[in-house]
Structure formats: C-alpha cells, structure tokens
Amino acid sequence: MGTQAGEVMDRRTFFKAVLGAGSVAVAGLLGIPGVATILAPVLRRPRGAVWAPVGRLDAFPAGQVRPTVIEVPRDDWDESLRRRAVYVSRLDPHEVVVFSRSCTDLSCPVMWDAGSGWFLCPCHGGIFSSDGQPQKGPPSRPLYRYATRVRAGTLEVDLRSVPPML
Amino acid sequence: MLSRAWTWVTDRFGLTPIWEVTLGRRVPKTPWYFGDGAALLLLFTVLVATGAVMTLTYAPSPDAAYLSVRHITEEQPLGWLVRALHYWAAGFMVVMLVWHVLRQLLVAGYKSPREGTWLVGVLIFFGIVVMSFTGYLLRWDERAIHAVRVSLHMFHRVPVIGDALVVFVQGGEEAGSRLLTRLYSVHVIFTPLLLYGLLGLHLYLVLFQGTTTPREREEPVATAEEQRALYKAQKDSEALGEPFFPDTAFQSGVMAFTVLALVVGLAVGVGPAPLYPHANLVEPSFPVEEWWFWWYSALIALLPPAVAPWFVVAFPVALFVAMVALPFVDRSPARGMRRRPFAVVFVIAVVAALAGLSGLRLRSPWTAWPDPAPPPVPAGVVLSPEAEEGRHLFARFGCNSCHAVAGQGRQVAVDLARTERRWSRDEYRRFILKPPDDVAMPRYRGRLTEGELERLLDYVHAAQTFPRQARPERPAGGPFNRPPGAGPERPAPGAAEEASK
Numbered sequence: 001m002g003t004q005a006g007e008v009m010d011r012r013t014f015f016k017a018v019l020g021a022g023s024v025a026v027a028g029l030l031g032i033p034g035v036a037t038i039l040a041p042v043l044r045r046p047r048g049a050v051w052a053p054v055g056r057l058d059a060f061p062a063g064q065v066r067p068t069v070i071e072v073p074r075d076d077w078d079e080s081l082r083r084r085a086v087y088v089s090r091l092d093p094h095e096v097v098v099f100s101r102s103c104t105d106l107s108c109p110v111m112w113d114a115g116s117g118w119f120l121c122p123c124h125g126g127i128f129s130s131d132g133q134p135q136k137g138p139p140s141r142p143l144y145r146y147a148t149r150v151r152a153g154t155l156e157v158d159l160r161s162v163p164p165m166l
Numbered sequence: 167m168l169s170r171a172w173t174w175v176t177d178r179f180g181l182t183p184i185w186e187v188t189l190g191r192r193v194p195k196t197p198w199y200f201g202d203g204a205a206l207l208l209l210f211t212v213l214v215a216t217g218a219v220m221t222l223t224y225a226p227s228p229d230a231a232y233l234s235v236r237h238i239t240e241e242q243p244l245g246w247l248v249r250a251l252h253y254w255a256a257g258f259m260v261v262m263l264v265w266h267v268l269r270q271l272l273v274a275g276y277k278s279p280r281e282g283t284w285l286v287g288v289l290i291f292f293g294i295v296v297m298s299f300t301g302y303l304l305r306w307d308e309r310a311i312h313a314v315r316v317s318l319h320m321f322h323r324v325p326v327i328g329d330a331l332v333v334f335v336q337g338g339e340e341a342g343s344r345l346l347t348r349l350y351s352v353h354v355i356f357t358p359l360l361l362y363g364l365l366g367l368h369l370y371l372v373l374f375q376g377t378t379t380p381r382e383r384e385e386p387v388a389t390a391e392e393q394r395a396l397y398k399a400q401k402d403s404e405a406l407g408e409p410f411f412p413d414t415a416f417q418s419g420v421m422a423f424t425v426l427a428l429v430v431g432l433a434v435g436v437g438p439a440p441l442y443p444h445a446n447l448v449e450p451s452f453p454v455e456e457w458w459f460w461w462y463s464a465l466i467a468l469l470p471p472a473v474a475p476w477f478v479v480a481f482p483v484a485l486f487v488a489m490v491a492l493p494f495v496d497r498s499p500a501r502g503m504r505r506r507p508f509a510v511v512f513v514i515a516v517v518a519a520l521a522g523l524s525g526l527r528l529r530s531p532w533t534a535w536p537d538p539a540p541p542p543v544p545a546g547v548v549l550s551p552e553a554e555e556g557r558h559l560f561a562r563f564g565c566n567s568c569h570a571v572a573g574q575g576r577q578v579a580v581d582l583a584r585t586e587r588r589w590s591r592d593e594y595r596r597f598i599l600k601p602p603d604d605v606a607m608p609r610y611r612g613r614l615t616e617g618e619l620e621r622l623l624d625y626v627h628a629a630q631t632f633p634r635q636a637r638p639e640r641p642a643g644g645p646f647n648r649p650p651g652a653g654p655e656r657p658a659p660g661a662a663e664e665a666s667k
Binding site: 039041042045046069072075077078080081082083084085101102105106107108109111113114115116117118120122123124125127129130134135136137138139140159160163164165 | 227228229311312315316318319320321322329330332333334336337338339340341342343344346445446447448449450451452453463466467469470471472474475478530532533534535536561562563564565567568578606608613
C-alpha cells in the first residue's frame with residue numbers, strides 16, 4: 001500500500017486521519033441540522049402581502065388622527081400580541097394614511113398629541129409632525145406608513161409593507 | 167481514624183493535586199479590591215441558583231409568562247425573595263463587571279502574559295450584557311416588550327442584512343410566542359452554557375497565568391517571562407507572598423460578601439422588579455429600560471439625526487473591537503497607574519460619563535408628552551379671567567406637552583416664565599401662528615380661533631411676569647419626565663378580574 005509520494009502510511013497517521021474524519025462527520029451531523037434549526041425563521045420567509053382590516057373607511061372622520069387597533073392574522077400556533085395599535089390619519093381629506101405607532105428611531109410607541117397635532121415619542125425625544133415628518137430628537141426618517149387599500153368600504157393595510165420589527 | 171479516612175478520600179478521589187494548584191497554592195499578596203472577581207463569582211452563583219429554581223415555575227409562553235412571574239412573586243412561598251435576589255444580583259453583576267473591567271484597565275491586567283485571560287473576559291463581558299438584557303424581557307410586561315422592540319430596531323439598523331437579522335432574532339415576521347421562546351432559550355440554555363465554559367477558562371487562566379502583582383507596577387515589565395519571574399519571586403517570598411487559602415480567599419471573600427449583603431439588603435428592602443401591565447402593542451405606554459442601561463438610553467437621546475441610525479450598530483461593534491485590540495495595541499512595559507496617566511484619566515472619564523448620563527436619563531428633559539392638566543398658577547399670582555381661560559387653552563392645544571411655566575411641566579422647550587427677554591404680544595402672536603422654520607413647534611395658523619388666540623396670548627404674556635425662582639422647588643415632571651399614572655402601579659387591563667380569581 002503506497003501513497004502517491006511512495007511512502008507507507010504508518011498506523012498512527014492512519015488513526016489520526018480516521019479520528020479527524022470521524023470528528024468532522026460528527027460535527028457535520030450535529031452542526032448542519034443545528035444551524036438549519038437556528039436559521040429556520042430566515043431560511044423560509046413568507047412572501048407576499050398580508051392584508052388586515054382596519055375598519056370601515058367612513059368610520060374615520062375627516063380632519064382627525066385616530067388610534068385604532070388592528071388584528072394581526074393568527075400565524076399557526078403563534079398567538080400572542082395579535083393586536084396592534086396604528087394611527088389612521090384623515091387630516092388630508094383626499095387621502096387616508098395609516099401610520100405605524102413605532103418611532104422610526106428605535107420603535108418606542110409614539111403618542112398622538114391631539115392638542116399640538118404632533119406625534120411624541122416617550123423614549124429618546126423623537127417628535128413628528130402630523131404628516132409624520134421628524135421635527136426633533138434622533139429620528140431621521142418619517143413615521144412608517146402601511147400600504148393601504150379599500151375593499152367594499154373597508155380600509156385594509158398590508159402588514160408586510162413595514163419593517164418586520166414594527 | 168478520621169484522618170485516615172480523609173487521606174483515603176483525598177487519594178481515591180484525586181483531590182490532592184487539585185488542592186495544590188488551586189486553594190492550596192501560594193500567591194503574591196494583593197490589595198483588598200482584587201476581590202471584585204470573587205464578588206462576580208458569588209453573584210454568578212446566586213444568579214444560577216435563583217434562576218434554576220425559577221425555571222420550575224416560569225412558563226415561556228406569551229399567554230402564561232407574565233402570569234407565571236406574577237405567581238412566583240405573589241403566591242409561591244419565598245418566590246418574591248428568589249425573584250428579588252435574581253434581579254438585584256443581576257444589576258450588581260453589571261456594576262461589578264464594569265468595575266472589574268475598569269480595574270483591569272488601571273492595573274494593566276490585559277498585558278502579557280494575560281492577553282488570553284483578557285480576551286476570554288471580553289467574551290464573558292458581552293455574554294453578561296446579553297443575559298442582563300434578555301433577563302428582563304422574560305417578564306413579558308409592557309417594559310419588556312418595548313425593550314425588545316428597541317433592540318430589534320437596533321438589529322434593523324445593520325446594513326444589508328438588517329431585516330433578516332430582525333426576523334432571525336424575532337423568530338418570525340411578527341413579535342409573538344416564537345420571540346419569547348427564543349429569548350428564553352438564549353437566556354436559560356445558550357448563553358449560560360457559553361458562560362460556564364468561558365468562566366471556567368477564565369478562572370483556569372487566572373491560576374495558570376496568575377494575576378497582576380504589586381511589584382510589577384513599580385518598574386516596567388516588558389515580557390511575559392519577566393512578569394512570570396516577578397510573580398514567582400513574590401509568591402515564594404515570605405514577606406510578599408501568602409497561601410491563597412485562607413489568606414487571599416478571606417480578603418476576597420470580605421469584598422464578595424459585602425456586595426452580596428448589598429444585594430440581599432435591596433432584595434429584602436426593595437423587593438423584586440415591579441411588574442408593569444401585561445405585554446401589549448395597544449395601550450399607550452411610557453417604557454423605561456432597566457437602570458443599568460439608563461446611561462445608554464441618555465446617550466442615544468442626545469444623538470443628532472445624522473448620527474443616530476448608525477451609532478447603535480457602530481457603538482457595540484467598536485467597543486468589542488477596541489476591547490479585543492487593546493492588549494495588542496498597548497504594548498508599553500509600564501503597568502502601574504503612575505506611569506499610565508492616560509488610563510487613569512480614561513477610567514475617571516468613563517465613570518463620570520456613566521453617572522452623568524444616568525442622571526440625565528432620570529430627568530429626560532427631551533421627553534414631550536401630552537398632559538390634560540394645565541400648569542398650576544404660581545403662589546401669589548392672580549390671573550385675569552381671560553388669562554385663566556388661556557391657561558386652560560394652553561393645555562388643550564398641547565402647549566404644555568413641551569413648555570414648562572415657572573418650572574412646572576416639561577423641559578423640551580422654553581419655560582415661558584423664564585424667557586431670555588420680554589416678548590411683546592405681537593411677537594408671540596406671529597410666533598404661535600407661524601414659528602420660524604428652525605424651531606420645532608407646530609404652526610397654529612388655522613387651528614385657533616381669533617378669540618382662543620387672544621386668551622392664549624393673555625396667559626403667555628402674563629406668564630413672563632411670574633416670579634422667577636432660581637431653581638424649581640420640585641423637578642418638573644417625575645423621574646424620566648414620566649406622566650403620572652405611567653408607573654408599575656397602573657393596573658393592567660383586566661388585572662382586577664385576574665386578581666379576584
């Protein structure tokens with residue numbers, strides 16, 4: 001039995017090679033399914049829009065911003081936090097805007113201050129005007145807006161139209 | 167007879183060689199404050215013991231987690247004490263960890279031959295940061311859910327893979343039971359397993375490489391060999407060395423037990439962390455992070471919009487890189503404080519910054535929030551009926567969401583009793599209707615009737631004559647500039663029915 005270099009593989013080299021190969025095999029056996037399990041949520045991400053009803057469009061009076069609760073459709077066994085507050089704005093009579101409640105700085109829940117007509121964040125001083133533009137504090141981008149549509153008089157939003165942590 | 171039995175035990179269980187290299191070894195004498203490592207080890211033991219027994223009751227499911235924590239606190243015999251010990255030991259773990267790291271900076275504990283000890287310590291540092299964050303999320307109350315969303319938003323900031331990271335941590339497209347299960351697993355299985363291994367290695371390296379010694383701070387020590395020779399000379403010396411057990415162990419133990427006494431005192435005196443309303447994304451909420459993160463929250467609040475998005479990613483990365491690089495960058499032979507003024511100034515600056523920022527977070531002068539109650543009329547001031555009407559309009563139009571009057575109220579904008587100069591009615595009128603573009607204030611043109619504007623002007627104009635106290639008698643707003651009723655005392659929706667069950 002000769003290797004390509006013409007040398008005879010001695011017993012210990014053989015043992016080391018077998019032990020090394022065995023270790024790699026065990027690492028692969030445990031590591032590959034393990035890593036697949038850890039990465040599972042990212043490996044198979046659902047695609048496409050998920051439309052959730054917000055309410056009858058005519059229930060939102062023109063000239064007002066109104067906090068509203070939407071129901072997130074149940075995803076398999078995942079039950080908790082299925083309800084989420086959003087702000088429906090009809091300040092502009094020609095359009096309806098559904099703002100996420102999450103501050104664009106770090107997702108703290110902004111509060112609509114009807115008196116001043118601005119959105120106030122409780123955490124790091126973010127302040128947004130009624131059209132969602134940042135006015136003060138660390139936020140650099142406007143409030144997130146959900147994609148909307150109206151079906152048979154009911155306002156709906158696409159839950160996938162904003163980043164996943166909102 | 168008894169001593170023969172003991173000899174048999176130590177021999178058959180192989181204890182003698184272990185004894186000789188651990189407790190029985192000789193070490194150089196060290197000052198009392200070297201006991202911070204022992205304090206950390208004791209706190210870790212408390213955390214493992216209290217944490218382990220809580221897993222017997224805690225239910226890592228979103229519907230049950232909050233109620234199971236409440237059950238541990240209110241129903242389970244001594245459950246409140248277990249939770250309180252876990253909470254305060256966790257807080258002091260963070261404090262002592264920072265202390266430990268800063269002390270190593272002062273005594274140059276990262277220099278050869280202890281680079282490995284330092285690097286393992288850096289990993290432990292970040293492991294404990296993960297623990298101190300994931301731990302309070304498991305309570306699954308309002309504070310927890312908003313805290314985890316803040317951290318998810320930090321992951322979102324990572325370039326390119328941000329949203330994939332969010333889904334990876336969150337376990338799905340929305341925050342729910344997958345998220346809580348993952349947090350539980352990370353807090354109870356993955357990070358502790360990692361920490362056991364790293365702590366074991368860290369302690370082994372303390373035995374193997376030794377610690378810093380008093381002598382090496384007096385003269386420059388360039389190489390690992392020099393330090394080892396100095397270490398050996400000191401531990402073998404009658405005057406400079408001592409047996410680890412009981413001499414050094416006693417001294418370290420005093421510090422460790424002092425810290426533990428503080429933890430027990432706070433656990434019994436103050437109790438476990440308060441429970442806020444059950445986690446939800448519906449109720450108006452005023453979240454505040456745990457006290458060991460206050461300084462970071464204040465730092466984030468001070469960032470301008472141009473810096474804020476990348477800072478939350480760059481800061482932890484930069485901290486990690488700087489800590490890993492330190493032993494390879496600072497290779498000077500000087501080890502004592504006297505020869506390293508930069509290290510001393512740096513540590514003092516860090517401590518001052520941590521304390522100052524935490525204090526600033528308590529005041530949170532950047533927080534605007536609606537308050538239906540108009541600012542009180544200062545003592546000795548009588549308002550005209552018109553101005554009194556204007557005072558109520560001041561709250562109705564959200565002026566008091568940002569403005570204080572005579573020290574009462576929020577500190578986001580100018581205190582209207584403490585303007586730099588007297589403003590005329592006309593100046594105020596123009597300003598309120600259309601503030602300058604560089605002022606963060608809403609335009610009130612079209613939102614106020616002429617009558618309302620006149621009453622408001624009556625009030626804000628009169629406010630300039632209010633007595634000016636040098637300092638407000640009580641700070642404007644509560645801690646964190648928090649509105650009244652936003653603390654843990656606010657009962658959760660449906661708490662009454664649950665309590666009556």
